[in-house]
Amino acid sequence: MDVRAQISMMFHLDKCIGCHTCSVACKNIWTDREGTEYMWWNNVETKPGTGYPTKWEEQDKYKGGWEQKGKSIKLKVADKASTFTNIFHQPHMPTVDDYYEPWTYNYGELFDAKAGDDQPTARAVSLLTGKHIDIKSGPNWDDDLGGSSIYAKNDPNMENLSEAQKEAFFEMERMVIFYLPRICNHCLNPTCVASCPSGALYKRGEDGIVLLDQNACRGWRFCISGCPYKKTFYNWKSGKSEKCILCYPRLESGQAPACFHSCVGRIRYLGVLLYDADKIEATASASEEELVELQREMILDPHDPEVIAQAEQNGVHFSMIEAAQKSPVYKFVKEWKMALPLHPEFRTLPMLFYIPPLLPVLGYVDKGLYKVDAEDYFGSLDRARLPMQYLASLFAAGNEEQVRMPLEKLLAVRSYRRFKEVGDVDSAELEAMLKKTGLTEEACEEIYRLTSLPTIEDRFVIPASHREYATELAMNDDSNTFRAEIGFGGFKGRIERGL
Template sequence: MRVLAQMAMVMNLDKCIGCHTCSVTCKQAWTNRGGVEYAWFNNVETRPGQGYPRTYEDQDRWRGGWTLTRRGRLKLRSGSRLRKLATLFFNPHLPALSDYYEPWTYDYQNLITAPAGDDLPTAKPTAPITWSANWDDSLAGGPELAQHDPILKAMSERIRLEFEQAFMFYLPRICEHCLNPSCVASCPSGAIYKRTEDGIVLVDSDTCRSWRSCVTGCPYKKVFLNHQTGKAEKCTFCFPRIELGMPTVCAQTCVGRLRYIGVVLYDPDRVLEAASVRDEHSLIDAQKQVLLDPHDPSVIEAALRSGIPQDWVVAAQRSPVYSLIFDYQLALPLHPEYRTLPMVWYIPPLSPVVDAVRDTGFDGEDAANLFAAVEALRIPIGYLASLFTAGDPAPVREVLRRLVAMRAFMRDINLGRDPDESIPASVGMTGSQMYDMYRLLAIAKAEDRYVIPHAHREDAGAPNDGCSVPTPVSLPFPKVRQS
C-alpha cells in the first residue's frame, strides 16, 4: 500500500455569517494584481443563489469534472484528450468575463481634485457596475436571481414554488485540492500538478501555455486565467504559510472560526476506483474509503515506508478534519457527483431547520421539535443533499440529527440540568463523545482547529550550503508584465 498525505479543510457552515473577511484577506494576499482583478480564490456565496461564476454548477453548460462512460470508465466531461487538442484554439465551454463579473474601481482622485461647488464630489466607478462575485448576497434580488440557481432548477417545480418560505445559508468556497483533480487532468501542458507531500494542487507558471482547459475542467470553477500574463492561477492553499505550520489566510482571518485544517492520509491507488463508482449515492462512502485510518498500525507502517515523516503521521492522528469526517461523521464533501474527490469538506448547516421551526412558532431549541423537523422538512434538506451528497437526503439527515442532539444535550448542561444520556445515544454516541464534539465545534482553540505539521526541509538538496536559513521557495507570483 502506498500512502500519501493530503492537507484538507472542513468548514462548519452553521457558523458562517457571510462577512466575506476570508474573501477579502485572500484577495489582499493573492489576487490584488493586474489580470486577476475578477478572480476570487476564496468566495462566499449565498445559497440558494447562482454562485460565482454565475451558475457554475450547471455542468451541462460548463462541462466541469468527470463523468462515466456507458461502460463505466471515468472520462472528463469536457471531452477526450483528442477533443481537448482540437479545441486548443477556441474553447467552447469557457466562461466569459461577464459570467464572473466586470471588475471596477472608483475614481478616487476626483474627491480631491473636484472644483469647489454646491455638490459633494463623488468617486465615480470606472466601469458600469452590473454584477459582482457576491451580487445576490443574502438573497438580494430575491426569487428573480435565486431561481437561476442550477441546484434549485434541478429540484422539482413544487419545491421551487415553496421557495417563498425562504431559507438561506452561506457557502464559502476555495479550491477543493481534489484527490482526482479534473483541472490537472485537463491541462494539455501538464502544468498543473498535485504535490506528493501535502496534496496541494498548484499551477506551474513556467509551463502554463494559456490553453485554458483547466478553467473548463474544474467543476468548481476555481482555476482562473490571468488575462495580463496569460497564465492560469488558482488557490494555493497558502502553501508558503502551510509549510511553516501556519493556517491559510482565509482560515486564520475567519471571524466565525469555522474552518479546520488538518492532514489526512490516503491511498493514491484507490482513487480511480473510488471515482468510478457507478451509483452516485455511494460516492461519499467510496471517497471515505480512500482515506486511511491513521491509528491503524498497518497504515502507520505503510505511511512510514512511503516516506511520510513521523510527525506528519502524528498530525494525521490529531487531525480535526479526520475527526469531523470519521469520528463525529459530520463533514460531507461538496458535490461528490463531480467525481473529483474534493478535499474541502463541509458540515451542513442546521440553521435552515432551526429557522423553519422557529418561524412556525415552536421552540427552535427543543430537541423533539427539531428531530421532527429534520424528518419533515424536505426542501432545505433536499437542497443540502444536492450540494453535499449527490442528492441522497439520508446522510444529510444523519448529520443534522447529530447537530440537533448536540444542541439539546448541551442545553441541559448549560441550564444546569442533568445531562440526558439518551439524547447522544439516539444518534449512536456517548455523552462524553458528544461533549468532545461540542468542544471541537464550539470552543476549540487555534491549536486544535489547525493541526499543521511543518514541511520538512532538512532533506532538501544542497545539504552543506553553510547556511541554516532554508532556501527560499519560489512563489507563484508571475512577473507583472506591462501591457
C-alpha cells in the same frame, strides 16, 4: 495499499457569518496584481443563489468534472483527440460577464472637482478597459437577501424541488439563506490536472496541494473548463492560469493559510488525512449513491500500525502521520461522519468538506419559555424551511440520508448541551437521541468543545516542513523527486514530491 498524505480542510457552515474577511485576506495577499482583478481564490456565496462565476454548478454548460464511461470515468471537457483539434479554442469557459467586470472609481472627479452647486461624484471605471461603466454585477452581488427573486430562483440545486418548495423560499416570513465559502478543493482526482495539455498543473506528493507551474503553462485554459468548481483563473495580463495554492509557504512554516487564520467565525479546520491512492479510480467511478461513503472508506486510520508502516515505506514523514492522528478533519469526516464533500457527483474527490447548516426551527415558544418537541425531535428536519433535497443536491449527490445523518448529530449535540446546562431535556429522551445517532456523551462533549471552544492549535494541526529534506532534494533533484500519474480516460496529470 498505497498510503499517501493529504492536507485537508473542513468548513463548519453552521458557524459562518458571511463577513467575507477570508476573501479580503486572500485578495490582499495573492490577487491584487494587474490581470487578477476579477479573481477571488476565496469567495463566500449566499445560498440559494447562482454563485461566482454565475451558475458554476451547471456542468452541461461548463463541462467540468468527470463522467462515468463503463466501469471507469472520462473528462467531460475533452478527450485527447478533440483537445488537440481545438487547442486554441475553448468554448466552455466562463466569460467576464459570468464573473464580473472589475472596476474602480475615478476619485479625481470627486477630490479635484471645482466648487459648484452640484455634489461631485466618483464614477465607476472598468479596470479592464479604463472606460466608464454601469455596474451590473459583482462577486457578492446576490449577497444576503439582495437579488433573491432573480438569483436564487436560478440556483441549479433547486431543480429537484417541487414548485411549492421553490415558492416557499421567497415567502418573506420563511425566507432562508446560508453562506458557502469556497476555495480550491485540492482534489484527489483533480480534473484541472488531468485536462491540462501542457502538464503545468500537478499535485505535490508530500502534502497533496495542487499547484500550477507558471513556466510550463501555455494559457490554453482547459484547466478552467475542466475544474467543475471554477477555481482556476486566467490572468489576462500574463497569459497564464492561476489558482489557490493553499498558502503553502505559510503551511511549510507551520502557519495556517491566510483565509483560515483570519476567519472571524472560526469555521475553518485544517489537518492531514492519510488515504489509499489505490482506491481513487474505483471510488471516482462508483454510482452517485455510493460516492460519499466510498470516499470516506478511502481515508485510513492513522493509528493503525499497518497504515503507519505503509505510509513510512511510501516516504510519508512521521510528522505528517502524527498530524493525521491529531487532525480535526479526520474526526469530523471519518470518525463522526459529520462533514461532506461539495458536489461529489463531479467525481474529483474533493478534500474540502462541509458540515451542512442546521437551519430548522427546533421548537416553539409557550408563555415565554422555549419548548423542545422531544417526541418528534428529528422530525423537525422534515419541516425545515430549507428542504432536505436542496442540501442533498449540494453535499451528497442527491442522497438525502447522507445529509440527514450529520444534521441529526448536530441536533443531538445541542440536546446534550441543553441537558447539561439547562436541564429541560429528559435523560431518557437524550439517551434515545444518542442511540439513534450513534453518539456517546463523551463524543458529544468533544464535538461541542471542538466546535464552540477550540483553540487555534485545535483547529489547525499543521506539520511544518523539514528543512533538511528540502536541502537534500534541492541538491539531488533527479534522484529524490517522486513522480506518478493521476487521471483516467484522458490526459494524465502528475504528482511530484520534490522542489
